[in-house]
Amino acid sequence: MTSTQDAATAAAAPGTFAPAPGDEWWRTAVIYQIYPRSFADSDGDGIGDLPGITARLDSLADLGVDAIWLSPFMVSPQKDAGYDVADYCDVDPIFGTLADFDAMLARAHGLGIRVIVDLVPNHSSDQHTWFQQALASPPGSPERARYIFRDGRGENGDLPPNNWESVFGGPMWDRVTEPDGTPGQWYLHIFDSSQPDFDWTNPEVREQFRGVLRFWLDRGVDGFRIDVAHGLIKKDGLPDYTPPADGDSMGGDDDDVPYWGQPGVHDVWRDWHEVAAEYDGDRALCAEAWLPTPDKTALWVRPDELHQAFNFPYLTTEWDAAPLRTIITESLRAFPAVGAPSTWVLSNHDVIRHASRLALSGESPQGEGIGPLSAAQPIPELGLRRARAASTVMLALPGSAYVYQGEELGLPEAVDIPDSARQDPTWFRTKHEKYGRDGCRVPIPWEASAPAFGFNATGASWLPQPASWAEHARDVESRDPESTLSLYRQLLAERRAHGLGSATFTWLDGFPATVLAFRVDDVTVIANLGDSVVALPEGRILIASEGFTGRELPADTAVWLVAD
Incomplete structure (x- = not known):
């Protein structure tokens, strides 16, 4: 952390967060x-x-x-x-x-x-030139070293090298047939069998x-x-x-x-x-x-x-x-x-x-x-x-x-x-x-x-x-x-106009536990995630996620407020 960030953090009030410079x-x-x-x-x-x-x-x-x-x-x-x-x-x-x-x-x-x-x-894809070269090359070759090939477990190598399961379901290993037609090594694929993992130690x-x-x-x-x-x-x-x-x-x-x-x-x-x-x-x-x-x-x-x-x-x-x-x-x-x-x-x-x-x-x-x-x-x-x-x-x-x-x-x-x-x-x-x-x-x-x-x-x-x-x-x-x-469209326009992307953020107190309330630059944001209406503080409603009347914020609704 830079000295500038240290100073900003030390000076910030509880619940206030300044962006990195x-x-x-x-x-x-x-x-x-x-x-x-x-x-x-x-x-x-x-x-x-x-x-x-x-x-x-x-x-x-x-x-x-x-x-x-x-x-x-x-x-x-x-x-x-x-x-x-x-x-x-x-x-x-x-x-x-x-x-x-x-x-x-x-x-x-x-x-x-x-x-x-x-x-x-x-x-990569299993159709990538490198993987096709790996399939055509013997165990221990430079071509196979670009991917994660391993010998199988068990007496004849019939079991995968470990028990990992693919993100897409099924084993994270597939066994190849060697160029001479015999069952061979296994290759790792975190995802589909058509997506062999590179060896990034290479x-x-x-x-x-x-x-x-x-x-x-x-x-x-x-x-x-x-x-x-x-x-x-x-x-x-x-x-x-x-x-x-x-x-x-x-x-x-x-x-x-x-x-x-x-x-x-x-x-x-x-x-x-x-x-x-x-x-x-x-x-x-x-x-x-x-x-x-x-x-x-x-x-x-x-x-x-x-x-x-x-x-x-x-x-x-x-x-x-x-x-x-x-x-x-x-x-x-x-x-x-x-x-x-x-x-x-x-x-x-x-x-x-x-x-x-x-x-x-x-x-x-x-x-x-x-x-x-x-x-x-x-x-x-x-x-x-x-x-x-x-x-x-x-x-x-x-x-x-x-x-x-x-x-x-x-x-x-x-x-x-x-x-x-x-x-x-x-x-x-x-x-x-x-x-x-x-x-x-x-x-x-x-x-x-x-x-x-x-x-x-x-x-x-x-x-x-x-x-x-x-x-x-x-x-x-x-x-x-x-x-x-x-x-x-309105949110993006006002976000840019008020510089919210680079503004200091402060949580606001005094609201029910079911409410998110914070200030970013000159914009106050109130979001009601509860079941009951919430009284809004002072300020002009700049944007509301839903239309409503009066000064009570309905459930599942958020607003941006600015000073009148």
Whole structure:
């Protein structure tokens, strides 16, 4: 911690938190996640693409975001929607070409929008040239040393090297057939069997990814979102491990998992930090690191490592004032203590959309998803009301915020996807026991009366769109001053106008335990998470997540107040 931070911390009143100093854009940015296959489809094949993104960027400039993050669009067999990469330095033809990427990047920059690219370093596709070379090479060869190959246990090596279970279900090991046709070694895959894990103790792997970083940075990208940033290094000896039965599949609720959060991974990020620092313009590195606490997560964003890490403890906190107050406090303490901003996020392509998740009729562990036969079902009106209030709170918090495509429309999870249409590997590897993530990945609606709601001109859609989404279409919500889209536009505009991303935060006393009450710069935020109305303090209502009359704040509603 710097002396400046020490002084700021010492001077702060109890419940007051000052952000870490620095004026880099990523410290305060609102970053919009685009899931390319579900954003906009220019050629009508039912899969979104880069020209489709380019054609719709004006809508994001109008929304008021600072940057976009694109989920993978690189060459891939698409066994896991692009998170199985076969070529890290080219665009998959289903999304377009490198020229299409360059055109999209230029258009975004012309609109003042920065571009972050998703990078998947933990594993490749099994179709990657390196893995194909490994399969064709003998045990102990340099080609196999790029991945994690091990001999099996048991008399004939018939048992996997340990008992690890894949995040997507089933064993974390698959056995290969050697070039001579005999059963051979086993390879590790944290996720699907088509996604073999790299061995990040191998210098050749590290050098390959330095080249990948420079390839995209040379094209002008503004940073990278790093997939599974806590998973690259595995514990020495690969010891057996059995996760809790009700645990988080990505390791966010367990302190000692031999394939998550190992100390050696920090050396990788120090190396990447140095590569990014070679380039002008404050290039940003953001970690997808599912860790149990903000203090653990903050280790990933120390001054010589990554710049941001997704605040998953915040995302997974239930709609309850006490735990939310705790996680906000811990975040505003832990991240500035290492010189980093906190990031805030409520939805992404891996979790149930928060317009459904915040009002489920029962428990739904992360990664399982929900479908028509799930015990937990969303309560639509309550979910949307809570989602709007939660977003009103989140976008007032200092630091950087992430918005997942469609949440600005209030989109709920798509629950009633036919079994025959599902595509998430989780659905297949668990033999249809877990629905997985398809429900949050359905193509978003643009025009209510157009084919595929304007996703394209043909009506094709790689996942079916609920008919009810017509009411959430952007053209409908654009005309409605009370819509969720109008709320987000107002929140982002006032967040920028009041400088909330870099403001000092102070908790306010004197409110019921079911209320979140705080001040950021000159804005007072009151959120009622209880069942009874709450009297508002003095001040003009600048923004309200729901319309109401008088000075009593209804349940599941949040407001921003400013002095009259």
